[in-house]
Amino acid sequence: xxxxxxxxxxxxxxxxxxxxxxxxxxxxxxxxxxxxxxxxxxxxxxxxxxxxxxxxxxxxxxxxxxxxxxxxxxxxxxxxxxxxxxxxxxxxxxxxxxxxxxxxxxxxxxxxxxxxxxxxxxxxxxxxxxxxxxxxxxxxxxxxxxxxxxxxxxxxxxxxxxxxxxxxxxxxxxxxxxxxxxxxxxxxxxxxxxxxxxxxxxxxxxxxxxxxxxxxxxxxxxxxxxxxxxxxxxxxxxxxxxxxxxxxxxxxxxxxxxxxxxxxxxxxxxxxxxxxxxxxxxxxxxxxxxxxxxxxxxxxxxxxxxxxxxxxxxxxxxxxxxxxxxxxxxxxxxxxxxxxxxxxxxxxxxx
Amino acid sequence: xxxxxxxxxxxxxxxxxxxxxxxxxxxxxxxxxxxxxxxxxxxxxxxxxxxxxxxxxxxxxxxxxxxxxxxxxxxxxxxxxxxxxxxxxxxxxxxxxxxxxxxxxxxxxxxxxxxxxxxxxxxxxxxxxxxxxxxxxxxxxxxxxxxxxxxxxxxxxxxxxxxxxxxxxxxxxxxxxxxxxxxxxxxxxxxxxxxxxxxxxxxxxxxxxxxxxxxxxxxxxxxxxxxxxxxxxxxxxxxxxxxxxxxxxxxxxxxxxxxxxxxxxxxxxxxxxxxxxxxxxxxxxxxxxxxxxxxxxxxxxxxxxxxxxxxxxxxxxxxxxxxxxxxxxxxxxxxxxxxxxxxxxxxxxxxxxxxxxxxxxxxxxxxxxxxxxxxxxxxxxxxxxxxxxxxxxxxxxxxxxxxxxxxxxxxxxxxxxxxxxxxxxxxxxxxxxxxxxxxxxxxxxxxxxxxxxxxxxxxxxxxxxxxxxxxxxxxxxxxxxxxxxxxxxxxxxxxxxxxxxxxxxxxxxxxxxxxxxxxxxxxxxxxxxxxxxxxxxxxxxxxxxxxxxxxxxxxxxxxxxxxxxxxxxxxxxxxxxxxxxxxxxxxxxxxxxx
Numbered sequence: 003x004x005x006x007x008x009x010x011x012x013x014x015x016x017x018x019x020x021x022x023x024x025x026x027x028x029x030x031x032x033x034x035x036x037x038x039x040x041x042x043x044x045x046x047x048x049x050x051x052x053x054x055x056x057x058x059x060x061x062x063x064x065x066x067x068x069x070x071x072x073x074x075x076x077x078x079x080x081x082x083x084x085x086x087x088x089x090x091x092x093x094x095x096x097x098x099x100x101x102x103x104x105x106x107x108x109x110x111x112x113x114x115x116x117x118x119x120x121x122x123x124x125x126x127x128x129x130x131x132x133x134x135x136x137x138x139x140x141x142x143x144x145x146x147x148x149x150x151x152x153x154x155x156x157x158x159x160x161x162x163x164x165x166x167x168x169x170x171x172x173x174x175x176x177x178x179x180x181x182x183x184x185x186x187x188x189x190x191x192x193x194x195x196x197x198x199x200x201x202x203x204x205x206x207x208x209x210x211x212x213x214x215x216x217x218x219x220x221x222x223x224x225x226x227x228x229x230x231x232x233x234x235x236x237x238x239x240x241x242x243x244x245x246x247x248x249x250x251x252x253x254x255x256x257x258x259x260x261x262x263x264x265x266x267x268x269x270x271x272x273x274x275x276x277x278x279x280x281x282x283x284x285x286x287x288x289x290x291x292x293x294x295x296x297x298x299x300x301x302x303x304x305x306x307x308x309x310x311x312x313x314x315x316x317x318x319x320x321x322x323x324x325x326x327x328x329x330x331x332x333x334x335x336x337x338x339x340x341x342x343x344x345x346x347x348x349x350x351x352x353x
Numbered sequence: 354x355x356x357x358x359x360x361x362x363x364x365x366x367x368x369x370x371x372x373x374x375x376x377x378x379x380x381x382x383x384x385x386x387x388x389x390x391x392x393x394x395x396x397x398x399x400x401x402x403x404x405x406x407x408x409x410x411x412x413x414x415x416x417x418x419x420x421x422x423x424x425x426x427x428x429x430x431x432x433x434x435x436x437x438x439x440x441x442x443x444x445x446x447x448x449x450x451x452x453x454x455x456x457x458x459x460x461x462x463x464x465x466x467x468x469x470x471x472x473x474x475x476x477x478x479x480x481x482x483x484x485x486x487x488x489x490x491x492x493x494x495x496x497x498x499x500x501x502x503x504x505x506x507x508x509x510x511x512x513x514x515x516x517x518x519x520x521x522x523x524x525x526x527x528x529x530x531x532x533x534x535x536x537x538x539x540x541x542x543x544x545x546x547x548x549x550x551x552x553x554x555x556x557x558x559x560x561x562x563x564x565x566x567x568x569x570x571x572x573x574x575x576x577x578x579x580x581x582x583x584x585x586x587x588x589x590x591x592x593x594x595x596x597x598x599x600x601x602x603x604x605x606x607x608x609x610x611x612x613x614x615x616x617x618x619x620x621x622x623x624x625x626x627x628x629x630x631x632x633x634x635x636x637x638x639x640x641x642x643x644x645x646x647x648x649x650x651x652x653x654x655x656x657x658x659x660x661x662x663x664x665x666x667x668x669x670x671x672x673x674x675x676x677x678x679x680x681x682x683x684x685x686x687x688x689x690x691x692x693x694x695x696x697x698x699x700x701x702x703x704x705x706x707x708x709x710x711x712x713x714x715x716x717x718x719x720x721x722x723x724x725x726x727x728x729x730x731x732x733x734x735x736x737x738x739x740x741x742x743x744x745x746x747x748x749x750x751x752x753x754x755x756x757x758x759x760x761x762x763x764x765x766x767x768x769x770x771x772x773x774x775x776x777x778x779x780x781x782x783x784x785x786x787x788x789x790x791x792x793x794x795x796x797x798x799x800x801x802x803x804x805x806x807x808x809x810x811x812x813x814x815x816x817x818x819x820x821x822x823x824x825x826x827x828x829x830x831x832x833x834x835x836x837x838x839x840x841x842x843x844x845x846x847x848x849x850x851x852x853x854x855x856x857x858x859x860x861x862x863x864x865x866x867x868x869x870x871x872x873x874x875x876x877x878x879x880x881x882x883x884x885x886x887x888x889x890x891x892x893x894x895x896x897x898x899x900x901x902x903x904x905x906x907x908x909x910x911x912x913x914x915x916x917x918x919x920x921x922x923x924x925x926x927x928x929x930x931x932x933x934x935x936x937x938x939x940x941x942x943x944x945x946x947x
Contacts, residue, residue: 022381023374023381023403023404025404025405025406026404026429027380027426027427027428027429027432028379028380028428028429028430029426029428029429029430029432029552029553030429031379031429032379032429032430032552033429033551033552035473035477035534035537036537036538036541036551038538041534042534043525043531043534046525047525061374061376061377062376062377062379062478063376063377063477063478063481063524064376064377065376065481065486065487065524066376067372067375067376067377067482067904067905067906067909068372068903068904068905069370069371069372069903069904069905070370070371070372070373072370072901072902072903072904073898073901073902073903073904074904076374076376077373077374097404105708107708107709107710108674108707108708108709108710109403109708110404110405110708111381111403111404111405112381112403112404113374113381113403114373114374115371115373120711121710121711122373122383122403122711150426151423151426152406152407152411152426154411154423155411156410156411156413156414157406157407157410157411158407158410158411158706159405159406159407161406186426186553187429187552187553245827245829246558246560246561246562246563246826246827247455247561247562247563247564247565247566247824247825247826247827249565252563266550271545271549271550271551272538272541272542272545272551273538273542275542275545275546275573276542276545276546276549276550276551276555277545277549277550277555278549278550278555279555281545281549281555281556281563281564281565282549282555282556282562282563282564282565283549283550283554283555283556283557283563284555284563286422286555288553294419294422294423298415298416298419299415299416299418299419300416300418300419300422301416301418301419301558302416
């Protein structure tokens with residue numbers, strides 16, 4: 003067995019520069035540590051065949067902690083990226099991008115300091131500096147992809163997603179569009195799998211990552227919540243929960259699953275456990291560009307659900323009655339299973 | 354006697370240093386210091402946060418039932434604490450008491466959050482400050498001693514020497530580091546069983562939960578919990594060995610990150626047999642919590658009364674980028690019991706952002722300065738990262754007694770039952786001599802065992818409900834036109850309060866106060882420094898490196914002991930304006946790939 007080498011050994015590692023200082027909660031960073039398919043330690047150690055060597059600069063768990071300009075400075079990697087000293091690198095952005103132009107001075111969010119002025123370097127300035135030099139730019143979480151919670155109506159910061167900031171048709175110097183992995187937070191394996199795909203693509207062993215028109219990986223975000231929800235059977239039978247602790251379909255209590263692109267009920271949250279409507283939590287559409295405003299108040303029935311649940315209520319009652327008849331039949335064993343002297347299975351014994 | 358802060362003097366011989374962003378914490382926090390290398394101590398420290406999002410601004414006018422979904426997004430490692438706290442505040446405002454099973458399920462979810470979060474932070478974030486690689490690069494002499502020092506509890510945890518423990522904590526390569534990552538995963542599975550998903554729950558609602566209370570739910574949780582109980586029987590002695598060694602190896606290390614004992618704890622994990630979520634009875638049901646609320650000043654328990662705690666909260670400005678709201682409309686003049694409420698109380702706060710340049714002599718952070726007014730002083734309470742304050746308040750109050758956990762008045766006893774390969778085990782957390790970095794870290798490990806023990810109790814109670822057929826987990830409610838609510842809980846990192854005002858059926862005012870604003874707060878209107886500032890200012894330097902190779906590990910240990918929840922930055926110029934530019938070869942996650 004000869005293993006195919008992804009690239010000559012003297013190739014530089016692919017650096018991953020991770021900026022968590024958008025308007026974020028770090029929930030996507032934390033969520034990634036839960037991934038098991040693959041796990042962060044498997045990605046970092048190249049435990050999957052054909053993965054290129056990587057060097058991760060990730061605030062959440064980075065070893066480096068030295069002072070600015072001194073020994074082991076974390077932020078120095080970002081300056082190196084800007085100076086073109088590390089190539090290739092993938093830029094990961096976490097958190098919404100605020101609009102820094104709407105105020106006379108100061109900053110909504112910063113990441114590291116400008117050595118000239120001593121003032122924080124804004125996150126959007128980092129994006130301006132690094133995005134043109136990156137092999138690929140990845141937006142992690144609904145904030146970075148579309149603006150998310152922090153871009154809610156009435157927000158003071160003018161927050162937006164990375165495609166809003168850079169342009170929806172922006173492509174990297176390698177011709178890769180912005181890769182958006184939405185979720186609040188991201189489903190752990192959804193992100194680790196996307197990152198792995200990009201590394202395989204960088205190593206030359208995978209074609210261009212397939213993305214939809216909202217820049218989401220198609221194999222993860224091609225179906226709706228409802229299409230993968232195990233409570234859809236109740237919907238079909240017109241059985242809707244009236245209280246949140248019911249095992250039935252939650253669509254009349256605020257679940258937006260039928261129109262939301264997300265794989266959580268199908269995939270589970272982690273290790274196949276947990277989720278949203280499949281375990282009693284209404285879908286609040288946290289993976290969608292319209293989140294949160296188009297889905298609030300969350301605990302009210304979605305307007306579209308009123309009509310379709312009426313329809314399903316009507317034919318669902320018929321379906322349910324027919325099923326209960328059949329159900330009663332298939333709950334009985336065939337009559338040839340019994341004790342006694344006589345065989346009644348239809349077999350003719352030769353003795 | 355509290356250590357005194359020294360002024361920086363005329364600045365001669367002091368070195369300015371900045372860490373920005375500080376890694377291995379959550380969020381955005383900055384620390385700006387002046388270090389006196391001659392005296393080997395930190396002379397001055399400023400804590401600064403560089404991210405503003407504006408929850409209190411954009412929540413106004415929204416449906417109150419959205420509050421827990423929205424506020425969960427405040428934090429990506431303890432968002433469920435916010436969702437829980439918000440649900441508590443909503444329960445009060447709507448006048449709804451969830452069915453007991455609903456409360457037991459929330460307690461089990463929140464216990465799992467403590468078990469997960471403290472574990473990942475202790476072993477994968479803060480643990481790296483004590484790993485072999487870090488100690489080799491900062492105190493080679495200490496590592497040499499660790500190689501020669503047998504671990505007293507080797508029989509319990511399996512590591513022969515202290516250096517073996519340190520090696521096991523090396524990032525990715527360390528065996529225990531990798532095991533802890535796995536533990537952080539199955540504890541999150543436990544969490545997801547109860548609250549749907551991590552870190553922003555899907556099954557939490559005002560009035561209870563959407564989780565289906567079944568035998569299977571409890572089986573799945575219990576089997577994982579018992580694995581964790583067995584794990585903790587190794588981890589408590591492991592960390593005792595490691596932290597005790599630092600006192601021995603570096604005499605005087607108790608001063609690192611030390612500050613006056615000023616601890617706040619708002620209580621956690623309600624007992625549904627007593628808690629009705631009314632403000633009127635809050636003092637009583639607060640004392641029935643499985644973590645007792647309390648304020649500890651200089652070793653004395655000042656109060657365990659949540660009503661008194663509530664009325665004492667003040668939000669001061671001084672060094673933060675906000676305009677004051679003095680003279681603006683007061684939403685709540687009196688609490689539901691008729692007590693006057695201060696204009697600087699969160700119920701009456703207005704958040705008016707005023708972005709501006711950072712100036713360490715004036716305004717330098719997006720964090721405000723929460724203080725607790727004891728009738729005389731505005732105390733800059735800290736949480737010590739959460740566990741030390743929780744254990745301290747609970748120990749002194751002596752109210753918790755559930756068999757698995759007993760508060761004695763001077764300690765907390767944790768009784769863990771037999772597990773697959775280990776016998777019954779008893780741990781006792783005794784009130785330490787100091788509120789410092791090492792004791793904050795030690796308390797974190799003990800609190801992991803505490804959480805597991807309380808979870809055993811809650812699981813038994815919850816399963817008893819299921820077996821009795823009382824499987825309802827959610828109760829109907831109506832949103833009133835006018836109401837106030839407050840939620841108190843302990844987030845992982847400490848005190849958490851949510852104050853909500855409802856008018857015309859909508860949110861008129863909503864102010865969450867997580868632990869980090871208390872810990873990372875800035876100098877207030879009275880000039881009192883915040884806890885990080887205060888604790889770092891008292892920190893001596895034990896690192897063996899010269900200023901050129903200086904990492905500031907002692908400062909990092911002081912800051913990380915509080916388990917910060919925002920990015921941290923501090924500036925570095927060598928005295929005389931010369932900037933140090935020495936760079937080290939990268940380690941950690943770099944260059945480990947095949």
